[in-house]
Amino acid sequence: MAVFVYAENINGIYKKAAFEAVSYAKAVAEKMGEKVSAITVNPSDSSDLLYKYGADNVISIKDDGLKNFSAKAYAQAVNEVANGNIIVFPHTTDASSIAPMLAIMNNYSLITNVLEAPESISPFQVKRRAFSGKGFMHAKADAQGVIITVSQNAFGVKENPVAGTEEVKNLSVANEDTKVISHEQSSGKLDLKEAEIVVSAGRGMKAPENWGMIEDLAGLLGAATACSKPVSDIGWRPHSEHVGQTGKAISPNLYIAVGISGAIQHLAGVNSSKTIVVINSDPEAPFFKSADYGVVGDAFQIIPELTQKIKALKG
Ligand SMILES: Cc1cc2nc3c(=O)[nH]c(=O)nc-3n(C[C@H](O)[C@H](O)[C@H](O)COP(=O)(O)OP(=O)(O)OC[C@H]3O[C@@H](n4cnc5c(N)ncnc54)[C@H](O)[C@@H]3O)c2cc1C
Structure with missing residues (x-):
């Protein structure tokens, strides 16, 4: 019996989390001597992208009723095609509402x-x-089947190319519970949950107009930007950047925290980052206890210098 995996796409384009979930499903399937069947809804990207990470079969659901996301309707659609005992999802916002x-x-x-x-x-x-x-x-799963969500950036994206096949399933699932009234999308920004590097800043930045240096550093590193809760509460940064217990939980490979004290509620959302660098003027700041690397000093001096050094290194 195949291992099924939900390959999430946004407006038809696969997310990195989808490749990670397929990589994970492949590892499970190999342990079982089984194949991987990836399920996706209204994709515009090619299935080749999923074969690359080990999907032996891509079930491409086509359903105009699923143009707008609804956890219930998507769960029904996935349920119509997934007939295995193991179903893997990425731990994204949408997928982790379908999985339960x-x-x-x-x-x-x-x-x-x-x-x-x-x-x-x-x-x-x-x-x-x-x-x-x-x-x-x-x-340990006690039921006969198990549904899992894979934490982002934990298992990693692993290439495992196979010659896959595609199956198109035309469905018409009722999607009537929710109507989308209007739709706004923040464009051009790196998805915080998917980012490999995050540059995050807190109240130590003193004012919103000082974020230019954070954005410059992030731009140079190809990083997403994040912030502490009070910073988004007072409107210095958008709420979409708020990380922590009450914000987004992230696990990038590198988290650079600038002028953030390291309160337990902040750490709750970032402490599974692989490497944490803390820049803070207070040597007693609690964040240093969770840091892999700490720099004690004034962010207004360190960040521009760091940016210059990285620019020089990049030539
Ligand atoms: C129920 C609850 C949920 C919460 N959820 C969250 C959450 O999800 N996320 C979150 O972030 N917080 C959350 N909080 C708030 C949290 O407790 C802290 O108050 C908050 O994280 C502090 O934000 P901060 O570090 O930016 O600010 P501060 O605590 O004011 O820290 C600012 C830091 O900047 C340093 N600094 C100042 N000037 C400079 C400089 N020039 N250069 C370098 N460093 C400098 C200071 O030494 C200090 O350490 C929550 C609180 C509660 C009660």
């Missing part, structure tokens, strides 16, 4: 925020993130 519905529909176990390939397949047992990223848990 599918678990209920099938009476399957649900294990979210999975970090590594499973420790065993039968029973399905795996390490997952717990306690807002402050700890880990080894979870």
